Amino acid sequence: MTQQTIVTRELWLGARKDLLAKEKELTRLRDQVSALRRELPWVRVERDFVFEGPNGKQTLAELFEGKSQLLVYHLMFAPENEGPCRSCSFWADAFNGMQTHLAQRDVRLIAISRAPLAKLESFRQRMGWSFPWYAAADDSFHVTYGVYFPDAEAANRPAYNFGTEKPQGRDKPGVSVFVRDADGSVYHTYSCYSRGIDGLNPTYQYLDLLPKGRDEAGLSYPMAWVRYHDAY
Numbered sequence: 001m002t003q004q005t006i007v008t009r010e011l012w013l014g015a016r017k018d019l020l021a022k023e024k025e026l027t028r029l030r031d032q033v034s035a036l037r038r039e040l041p042w043v044r045v046e047r048d049f050v051f052e053g054p055n056g057k058q059t060l061a062e063l064f065e066g067k068s069q070l071l072v073y074h075l076m077f078a079p080e081n082e083g084p085c086r087s088c089s090f091w092a093d094a095f096n097g098m099q100t101h102l103a104q105r106d107v108r109l110i111a112i113s114r115a116p117l118a119k120l121e122s123f124r125q126r127m128g129w130s131f132p133w134y135a136a137a138d139d140s141f142h143v144t145y146g147v148y149f150p151d152a153e154a155a156n157r158p159a160y161n162f163g164t165e166k167p168q169g170r171d172k173p174g175v176s177v178f179v180r181d182a183d184g185s186v187y188h189t190y191s192c193y194s195r196g197i198d199g200l201n202p203t204y205q206y207l208d209l210l211p212k213g214r215d216e217a218g219l220s221y222p223m224a225w226v227r228y229h230d231a232y
Helices: 009-038 086-095 099-103 117-127 140-144 194-200 202-207
Strands: 050-053 056-059 069-074 107-113 133-136 174-180 186-193
Touching: 069 086, 086 117, 086 194, 086 202, 099 107, 117 133, 133 140, 174 194, 186 194
Parallel strands: 069 107, 107 133
Antiparallel strands: 050 056, 050 133, 069 174, 174 186
C-alpha cells in the first residue's frame, strides 16, 4: 500500500470537503440517470418463456407471484458445470436476503440459470442461499436478453452489452427488469451488463472506501481473488 501524505486534521478536513463536493456531484448525477432509467420505454414480452422451480414449470408472468415488478439476475451456471461462476456467486451473496425488503416495494428478485434445477438446489443448499432460483427450460430466454452466446467462438458472434463488447465464452452475467400490468401482460423495461452491474455489489462499494480500494491491479484478471464463500 502506497504511503499517502500525512497532514494535520485541519488540512485533512479541507481535502475531505473538496472530495465531498465531488461526491455530491456524483450523487446528483446518479439521481438524474436513475430518473432517465425509469423513463425508458417498455417492450412487451411476446414469447412464452418457461422455467422450472420448486413449484414445477412456470411462465415468466407466473414468476412475479403477485408483485408487479420482477428483478432477474442472470446467474452464470452452465449445465455441464458442477457450480456457477464464482463471480456470479459473489453477486448472489450480496443480494441474498434482500427479498424481504424488496417485497415491501412491490418487487420480487430471482435468479435464473441454464443449469438444471437439481444442480441449482444442490448448490443453493451448499451456499445457504434463500433467494428464488429457477432453471430455464431452454436457452431462448438467455439468448433473448443478451447473456448467452451459443456461437461465441464464431467470427460473426453477436456482441455483449448492447454491442459494445465481444463476449469471451458463451455465458455472461447481467440483470433484467420486467413489469406485469393489471391485465397480466409482461414488459421488459431494463437490462444491464458488464460494469453496469458493478454498483449492485455492496462488497465492492465498501472496498472502494478503503485505502487499498479493490486492490486488483496486480491480478491476472480483476476478480481472480474471488472464491465461493465457503472456499476461502
